[in-house]
Amino acid sequence: MADKVLIYSRFPKTLMKRIGDRFDLLDAAGKKPAEAFSADELKDVRALITAGGQSLKGDVMDSLPNLGAIICYGTGYDGVDFKAASERKIVVANSPGANAASVADLALTLMLAVTRRILPADQYLREGGWSSAKPSPLMSPLPGNPGRKIGVYGMGEIGRKIAARVAAFETEVAYYSRSKHDVPYEYMSSLAALVEWCDVLMIAVRAGPDTQHIIDADMLKKLGPSGYVVNISRGSVIDQQALLAALTDKTIAGAGLDVFEKEPHAPDALTALPNVVLTPHIGGHTLDSHLGMQDCVIANLAAFYAGKPLPYPVHA
Amino acid sequence: MADKVLIYSRFPKTLMKRIGDRFDLLDAAGKKPAEAFSADELKDVRALITAGGQSLKGDVMDSLPNLGAIICYGTGYDGVDFKAASERKIVVANSPGANAASVADLALTLMLAVTRRILPADQYLREGGWSSAKPSPLMSPLPGNPGRKIGVYGMGEIGRKIAARVAAFETEVAYYSRSKHDVPYEYMSSLAALVEWCDVLMIAVRAGPDTQHIIDADMLKKLGPSGYVVNISRGSVIDQQALLAALTDKTIAGAGLDVFEKEPHAPDALTALPNVVLTPHIGGHTLDSHLGMQDCVIANLAAFYAGKPLPYPVHA
Numbered sequence: 367m368a369d370k371v372l373i374y375s376r377f378p379k380t381l382m383k384r385i386g387d388r389f390d391l392l393d394a395a396g397k398k399p400a401e402a403f404s405a406d407e408l409k410d411v412r413a414l415i416t417a418g419g420q421s422l423k424g425d426v427m428d429s430l431p432n433l434g435a436i437i438c439y440g441t442g443y444d445g446v447d448f449k450a451a452s453e454r455k456i457v458v459a460n461s462p463g464a465n466a467a468s469v470a471d472l473a474l475t476l477m478l479a480v481t482r483r484i485l486p487a488d489q490y491l492r493e494g495g496w497s498s499a500k501p502s503p504l505m506s507p508l509p510g511n512p513g514r515k516i517g518v519y520g521m522g523e524i525g526r527k528i529a530a531r532v533a534a535f536e537t538e539v540a541y542y543s544r545s546k547h548d549v550p551y552e553y554m555s556s557l558a559a560l561v562e563w564c565d566v567l568m569i570a571v572r573a574g575p576d577t578q579h580i581i582d583a584d585m586l587k588k589l590g591p592s593g594y595v596v597n598i599s600r601g602s603v604i605d606q607q608a609l610l611a612a613l614t615d616k617t618i619a620g621a622g623l624d625v626f627e628k629e630p631h632a633p634d635a636l637t638a639l640p641n642v643v644l645t646p647h648i649g650g651h652t653l654d655s656h657l658g659m660q661d662c663v664i665a666n667l668a669a670f671y672a673g674k675p676l677p678y679p680v681h682a
Numbered sequence: 683m684a685d686k687v688l689i690y691s692r693f694p695k696t697l698m699k700r701i702g703d704r705f706d707l708l709d710a711a712g713k714k715p716a717e718a719f720s721a722d723e724l725k726d727v728r729a730l731i732t733a734g735g736q737s738l739k740g741d742v743m744d745s746l747p748n749l750g751a752i753i754c755y756g757t758g759y760d761g762v763d764f765k766a767a768s769e770r771k772i773v774v775a776n777s778p779g780a781n782a783a784s785v786a787d788l789a790l791t792l793m794l795a796v797t798r799r800i801l802p803a804d805q806y807l808r809e810g811g812w813s814s815a816k817p818s819p820l821m822s823p824l825p826g827n828p829g830r831k832i833g834v835y836g837m838g839e840i841g842r843k844i845a846a847r848v849a850a851f852e853t854e855v856a857y858y859s860r861s862k863h864d865v866p867y868e869y870m871s872s873l874a875a876l877v878e879w880c881d882v883l884m885i886a887v888r889a890g891p892d893t894q895h896i897i898d899a900d901m902l903k904k905l906g907p908s909g910y911v912v913n914i915s916r917g918s919v920i921d922q923q924a925l926l927a928a929l930t931d932k933t934i935a936g937a938g939l940d941v942f943e944k945e946p947h948a949p950d951a952l953t954a955l956p957n958v959v960l961t962p963h964i965g966g967h968t969l970d971s972h973l974g975m976q977d978c979v980i981a982n983l984a985a986f987y988a989g990k991p992l993p994y995p996v997h998a
Contacts, residue, residue, distance in 0.1 A: 378821060467852055468826045474851075475798045478791035487961040488801060492953045496946040496962040505694060510784045510968030534850035535790075536783055630812045637808045645803040646812045652826030 369671045370410045372399055372430065375417035377439065384660050385415070389667055400429040413670055415663060418442030418460060419573075419600060419629075424450035435670045437663050438680070440650055441465055441524070444573045444600060448682030459666040459676045463523045464658030465650030470527030472649045473568055473598045476622025477532070479643045480594055481508065481566070486640060503640075509565070509592070512536040517564030519557060520571030520599065521547045528568050540564065543571070561588045566596065573600030581605065586612040593618045598649045601627040606636075613639050624649050685987045686726045688715055688746065691733035693755065700976050701731070705983055716745040729986055731979060734758030734776060735889075735916060735945070740766035751986045753979050754996070756966055757781055757840075760889045760916060764998030775982040775992040779839045780974030781966030786843035788965045789884055789914045792938025793848070795959045796910055797824065797882070802956060819956075825881070825908070828852040833880030835873060836887030836915065837863045844884050856880065859887070877904045882912065889916035897921065902928040909934045914965045917943040922952075929955050940965050 371389045373382060376396030385391065392411065394402035399411075411430045416422055418438040422445050427433055436446055438460040446458055479485070486503040490496055495503075516532045518525050518541040525541065529551055533539050540552040542560040547553075554560040557580065561567055567589055571577050581595065581604040589595060595618060597604055606627040612618045613636075620641035626632045629647055637644060650659065665677045687705045689698060692712030701707065708727065710718035715727075727746045732738055734754040738761050743749055752762055754776040767774055795801070802819040806812050811819075832848045834841050834857040841857065845867055849855050856868040858876040863869075870876040873896065877883055883905055887893055897911065897920040905911060911934060913920055922943040928934045929952075936957035942948045945963055953960060966975065981993045 380822070467828045471794065471827050471851060472798060474790075475794035475800060478787065479795050479800055482788060482791045482961075482964070484791060484795055484800065484959065484961065485804060487964060488959055490962055491948050491960040494953075497948070499946070502962065504962070504964055504967065506696070507967050507969045507972050510970045511787050512783045512970060531850045534847045535787060630815070632807050632813070637810075643800065643804055644807040645798075645800065646806055646818065646820070648798070648803060648820055651820065651823050653823045654826045654828060656823050 369667070370412065371437075371667060372403075372408070372411045372414040374399065374414045374422065374426070375420050375439070377415075377417070381439075381656055381660070382415075385663055385667070388664055389671075398429070399426060405429075413437060413667055415439055416445070418445055420445045423447045424454070427451065427454050427456060435459065435666070435676070437666045437670075439659055439663055442573070442600065443680050444602075452682075457670070457676055458680050459662075459670075459678045460680050461659040461662030461666075462678055464662050465655040466523040466527050468652040468655035469524050469598050469649035470531055470570075471652075472624055472645065473524075473528045473570065473596050473622075474531050476598070476624065476643050476645065477566055477568065477594065477596045480596075480620045480622040480641070481511075483508070485643060513538065514566065515540070515564045517541065517554070517560040517567045518551070519543070519560060519567060519569050521549060522570065522572060524598070525568075525570035528570055532568070558585065558588060561585050564589070565592060566594045569595065569597040569599045569603055571599055571603060573602050577603050579603075579605040579608075581609070583608040583612065586618050589618050591616055591619060594620045594622070596622040598624045601625040601629065606633070610635055613641055685983070686728065687753075687983060688719075688724070688727045688730040690715065690730045690738065690742070691736050691755070693731075693733070697755075697972055697976070698731075700973075701979055701983070704980055705987075714745070715742060721745075729753060729983055731755055732761070734761055736761045739763045740770070743767065743770050743772060751775065751982070751992070753982045753986075755975055755979055757785075758889070758916065759996050760918075768998075773986070773992055774996050775978075775986075775994045776996050777975040777978030777982075778994055780978050781971040782839040782843050784968040784971035785840045785914050785965035786847055786886075787968075788940055788961065789840075789844045789886065789912050789938075790847050792914070792940065792959050792961065793882055793884065793910065793912045796912075796936045796938040796957070797827075799824070801959060829854065831856070831879055831881045833857065833870070833876040833883045834867070835859070835876060835883060835885050837865060838886065838888060840914070841884075841886035844886055848884070874901065874904060877901050880905070881908060882910045885911065885913040885915045885919055887915055887919060889918050893919050895919075895921040895924075897925070899924040899928065902934050905934050907932055907935060910936045910938070912938040914940045917941040917945065922949070926951055929957060 373393040413435040436458045514537045521543040542554045622643045624645045689709040729751040752774045830853045837859040858870045938959045940961045
């Protein structure tokens with residue numbers, strides 16, 4: 367049987383090139399496999415590549431009768447139905463850590479951009495407001511970073527890199543995660559305590575059913591009118607309707623968001639706001655991050671087809 | 683004689699409030715003092731407050747016959763004619779370090795924003811491009827920060843803070859300044875060598891006649907097609923025409939600019955470019971930075987009027 371690999375999610379072709387040099391790829395480009403290919407073509411597929419956030423349930427697995435491995439491009443795997451995979455003896459693997467620096471860098475970029483009002487500042491110049499001495503949208507100075515309280519929610523590889531970067535800005539850093547880690551930042555006993563304490567909440571928690579809408583209207587109220595939230599994790603962690611309301615009525619000061627509840631859709635009411643900086647889920651989108659993720663995908667696939675244990679397995 | 687202080691530059695009134703609580707302010711709001719006030723009003727003025735970048739020559743000093751002190755709000759003093767001041771026995775003082783964190787933070791903000799293409803990314807969402815699956819302006823991934831070579835030009839308080847912040851992003855940092863400093867970064871023997879080596883050039887040098895247009899067409903060619911320049915120092919350091927050409931023909935990849943040759947004017951050709959992030963000289967514009975600068979101004983003025991040595995004197 368050939369080393370056929372189905373590309374389940376929609377990926378730019380360029381990102382699959384190195385993988386395609388080693389394996390025979392069938393690109394479903396985001397369609398259901400059974401709609402993109404014949405049953406005959408799919409019967410030889412023993413592995414697939416998916417974006418971890420995309421829903422992948424038993425029905426899709428059943429359309430690939432010989433599927434043995436689900437390989438996540440990236441660190442996330444929240445879209446994979448692990449129970450369904452386990453019942454079908456399908457192993458799951460990911461690309462851990464490869465994109466951590468890139469995602470952490472975007473978290474800092476979003477935090478700095480929204481707290482320094484980069485979008486209105488740039489627009490003020492581009493529209494000629496500065497040269498014609500129109501009132502500046504930046505008139506009232508806002509607090510800077512020294513002494514600012516940064517709350518990091520989640521202390522995996524991304525959370526650690528966010529904390530290390532943001533600490534260099536002379537801030538105070540504290541965190542909350544399920545367990546205490548050996549890191550030089552104060553551990554808060556609850557997410558609510560962290561949110562109550564911090565000026566900027568950086569969400570770096572792994573998404574799952576337990577974190578669904580954990581940042582809700584109450585939490586945003588705790589963050590308060592000079593507080594910012596930055597999310598580079600998954601849109602599901604924040605109740606997006608509550609966030610929209612909090613940004614509109616100034617319950618919080620602003621937000622930097624790379625992820626949304628229903629990607630690739632961000633509500634019009636959100637994209638119309640001046641106090642947000644929005645990016646299209648590009649946290650891991652740097653050259654080195656992609657090369658690292660591709661290395662992990664190739665290593666996982668090579669081990670699987672060689673009948674060896676996968677180097678980066680994940681379990682629910 | 684009353685403690686009359688002339689406000690020479692144009693400052694938002696809110697920034698002068700704490701100073702006005704202590705001293706009797708005459709606000710020329712950017713006009714020539716002799717146009718804003720009568721000679722009789724000006725004859726009691728013994729000190730003035732200026733933005734260091736603004737031109738302040740002998741003619742202005744002569745319109746204030748009792749002027750004894752020029753107090754710069756901020757760290758810069760490049761607009762002050764020191765020879766003219768010295769001839770008139772006028773002392774000059776500034777607000778050193780007070781805005782260093784704020785300016786360094788903006789340098790990082792600009793670097794991250796331009797290298798991660800935050801403006802086109804945000805615009806892609808706001809214009810509905812993402813949700814309608816229009817081709818993304820971010821399609822080709824660009825290099826990330828780990829291993830990126832950051833050249834810091836100037837190693838004063840702002841340069842040090844830029845270096846400390848950017849090193850936390852897993853970059854390599856080197857610097858050039860007139861002399862070697864006791865810092866944990868590689869010292870380059872010339873500016874040209876630094877520019878040739880680096881991927882991102884961070885300009886944090888104190889401006890003066892010796893740095894006028896020191897970043898010219900040749901230097902930009904050395905920076906190269908994947909290189910970025912960030913300037914939070916003074917517009918005079920870069921030959922703006924050469925920069926515009928280099929950005930337009932892709933001699934360099936992009937720029938983040940807080941300062942311009944003729945403020946508050948940025949050329950239309952520059953504000954039309956997609957590969958720049960522009961801010962209206964807001965490096966020091968945070969709450970804590972302003973409070974720190976006001977503390978310095980008040981301390982300088984109080985010492986001057988008490989006949990004591992100024993705490994933050996500067997000499998040409």
